[in-house]
Structures are given as structure tokens and as C-alpha cells.
Amino acid sequence: KNQVEQSPQSLIILEGKNCTLQCNYTVSPFSNLRWYKQDTGRGPVSLTIMTFSENTKSNGRYTATLDADTKQSSLHITASQLSDSASYICVVSALTGGGNKLTFGTGTQLKVEL
């Protein structure tokens, strides 16, 4: 069964600090891995999309890494800001006969405090 597990479940950090969120998956055959940011009560917004051949991808202060061998990904947030407070969702896509099938993680709830 395809699964995506994220850790930690929740995290509190001080403004200006860095943090790293983890995503482990057992999805196959692997197509791509996505990170989304979801503000409370809003729709998820895409941060990065990584294919099998990509190890690192950045979007401003967000940097995602992918290790397809160990089936792990991380999202590193640099110099955190209050606006980074949100849920971060890892989504892995499997390539099936009917097209891509998405498996969602349950997210990491990040709170950035002064």
C-alpha cells in the first residue's frame, strides 16, 4: 500500500531560525514528489515539484531535497518568518496504468513565534 509519512507532526520555532521537515514514502512506481504549504482555512499552495532525477530544488527560502534510493525527502526553511506558520504537506505521485496517482501525507504543522 502506498504511504507517505511526515515528521514531526508539529513544530514550534523562533522567528529567524531554520527548520527541516521530513517526508518518508513507500510509493511506487515513483513519478514525482511535491511539497505544499497550507495556511489555516485556505487551499494548499505548491512550493516545489521534484522528479526522480532531481536531488534539490529551491523556492526562495524553501529548499527541498529528494533521495529516491532511501525514499526520503526533506523541506528546509531558512530564516523563518511569522508568515511561514502553516501546515506543510508532502505529496508523492505514483505512475499507474491509469495515469498519476497522488498519495498525501498528513502534514507537519509549523508555528513560528517571536
Add this chain to the structure above:
Amino acid sequence: EAQVTQNPRYLITVTGKKLTVTCSQNMNHEYMSWYRQDPGLGLRQIYYSMNVEVTDKGDVPEGYKVSRKEKRNFPLILESPSPNQTSLYFCASSLSLNTGELFFGEGSRLTVL
């Protein structure tokens, strides 16, 4: 502006009263899908559509119907809503799930009494 629009954003209804949540996208995307989000469970796919007149069940399709008569619209129908369908619903669309971004709507919060 590229967007996915859902209506209504908030709805309180009673058990058994049929309702439809509309979803429209203006990006000419072929792929559209519906999700529900419940605390601790994350996003779960209800139905998806690869193109006009093509729809398939997701992980939690029971109690829901969809249709895709036009490329831009993908309504979610609850024929006889029950309290366990109280949830936050999201519609999403994409040009291609291979490498294309998945755009989400702002969500529809449904309460069934």
C-alpha cells in the same frame, strides 16, 4: 488570473437534503479532482477526472457523485448528505500530473446536521 473557484465557501445543511458544490477552473486544465480534509487524516481524494466525460473513484467516493460535462467545471454532488460528510472540501486542477502543478481552490466548509 489563473484560479480554481469553489462555491459555496460555507454551507450548513440538514441530513438528506441534496446539495451541489461547484468547481470551475479557467486554466484549460484536463485533470480535476475533489478532496476532503479532516483533522488528523490529511487530504483524501473523493473523485477525479482525467478529461471531459471521464471520471474515476478516488479513495473515499461513497456518498458522492461527480460529473464532467465541460472541461472547466467539475461539480461535487451529495445526493443525501449525512453528518459524517461534514468536512472541508477542496477542488483542484492540473494540466498534467506528470510534472504540472496542482492548483487548489479555497475550500468549501460543509456542515451536515
